[in-house]
Amino acid sequence: MYKSIQLDYGMGDLGGFLDEKTLDIHFNSLYKGYLNRLNKVLTDNHYDFRYTKEELLEHINEFPIKDRDAILYNLGGVLNHERYFLGLSPSPSLKENAFIEKLKEKYGSIDNFKKEFMEKALIVIGSGYTNLVMDRNGGFNIINTSNQELPDFYGFYPLISLDLWEHAYFLKYYQNKQDYINNFFNYINYEAINTVYEEKTKKL
Ligand SMILES: [Fe+2]
Incomplete structure (x- = not known):
């Protein structure tokens, strides 16, 4: 099964940007909902989770056509949210990089x-x-x-x-x-x- 990402900030830590309730619903309910639905459709296909989530995109043709929409939509929901949440910080640094x-x-x-x-x-x-x-x-x-x-x-x-x-x-x-x-x-x-x-x- 694909696992949820771990955040290095708490649900109440982005107070200036997002309230705890919004972040909690967004991360724990909506993002994890996409993850659960993705895992379900993949498990129903007897998939062995050999690829990373990003690699799975390149191997979508290994799944039956009837399930590809559900896989791509939920994988999109998972990856888009992971990139959004991992791209946030309560105390960002603007140090040159x-x-x-x-x-x-x-x-x-x-x-x-x-x-x-x-x-x-x-x-x-x-x-x-x-x-x-x-x-x-x-x-x-x-x-x-x-x-x-x-x-x-x-x-x-x-x-x-x-x-x-x-x-x-x-x-x-x-x-x-x-x-x-x-x-x-x-x-x-x-x-x-x-x-x-x-x-x-x-x-x-
Ligand atoms: Fe969202």
Whole structure:
């Protein structure tokens, strides 16, 4: 069975960004719901869990066509949420690292990156995510994905993923999506993202 990720912050630790109730429902009920449904459909297929969650995407053709939608949708829900939660920190550091350097090189400044990310996030229609992604040549782009689609479907690897489903922010921010996004920028775990960035860059 695929296991839940472990967070290095508690459900009440992101108080300035997200209230405990929102985070608890989001992580313990919604994210784990996707994980349970994914495990169920895979177990029903007698799958032996030989691949990592990300590798499973590349091996979807090993499953019956009738189950692929359920696998991809729930795997999307799992990976999108893992990237979102692991990309947050209650006390983020803005210390220079390779990722921040690349971000500044592409967008001119962190503030400019935030501006472009905000513009893109505000045009998400319905439920979805805004993602800073890396392409196969290491270039950065900001893209929106719908529902639980994964940037991976389009050949991109996401480095920053922001959940823009209403369940992610409504209890605290109501309809003020812009405030949620602005506050998100203060809780981005640049160190954790840099670790992923360096690992993925080695494989380019
Ligand atoms: Fe979510």
